Amino acid sequence: MSTSRRGFLRGLVGAGAGAAAAGLPGCAPDISPAPVLDAQKESDGTVILQVARYPDLTKEGGAVTLRVPGEQPLLVMHTAEKGANEYKVVSAICTHSGCPLGFQDGEAICPCHLSRFSTDGKVTQAPAKAPLTKYEASFDGVLLTIDFAAGEEGFPSVQNGKIFFPFSSFPELQTAGGRVQGVPEGYGKLIFVFALEGGAYAAVDSLCTHQQCPVSYDESAGDLLCPCHNSRFTKTGDVTRGPDPSGAITIGPLKKFTATSDATGVTLTIS
Ligand code: FES
Ligand code: FES
Incomplete structure (x- = not known):
């Protein structure tokens, strides 16, 4: 060593x-x-x-x-x-x-x-x-x-490969621009859930695909920023800026989860 x-x-x-x-x-x-x-x-x-x-x-x-x-x-x-x-x-x-x-x-x-x-x-x-x-x-x-699978108290956990966010507990997801973030029990890593325009939803993992630093939500820009080498990702996880301004290093999108909704809440498919 x-x-x-x-x-x-x-x-x-x-x-x-x-x-x-x-x-x-x-x-x-x-x-x-x-x-x-x-x-x-x-x-x-x-x-x-x-x-x-x-x-x-x-x-x-x-x-x-x-x-x-x-x-x-x-x-x-x-x-x-x-x-x-x-x-x-x-x-x-x-x-x-x-x-x-x-x-x-x-x-x-x-x-x-x-x-x-x-x-x-x-x-x-x-x-x-x-x-x-x-x-x-x-x-x-x-x-x-x-x-590696421990979650945050009060945050929904993974049940049968899915996570359910009831609107009664997460009303922010009923308004476009709303956001919920936390660590689900059974998944063990920070995730973000975004309410988009037109009633759509996006959900992504927080681990940057460059060198696995956790990204955080940048309120002023309305996107996700990796503090390690300043990569940026949209709410749907796509890369808008990589770690190298010259573009020599390319990285993939954040891990994305399928998100569906009904009258009661939003469901993510984790596996
Ligand atoms: S680890 Fe995220 S940009 Fe390098
Ligand atoms: S990379 Fe750790 S202090 Fe700069």
């Missing part, structure tokens, strides 16, 4: 991060990258790690970058807390410009321009503005379980 910062950055997320690493400030401290660990999801959407097998996780202050097929890389941190909260898990890609994060002095730190994040993903030092995505994790003293 490489201990070189620039080598690590290139290896984890490709040329984009390598270019960012090339612009590291000369005076930046040598922040140790979290070593990479590959794992597979169980059928219930969890990843289970036997902590004793990974020296970087057994020691307090240690961390790994967890790669799971189809998911954004995660930073798994062994904090000073005890018990089930001993481990915290957040997305491993800095929301400023897409560099992979390290863990030092109890915070996630970006080696590129030194943004810092709490172990809950909140920004504690700019230039990053957007928080990291936080993941549910529990530890029983032996096994660490990371839940």
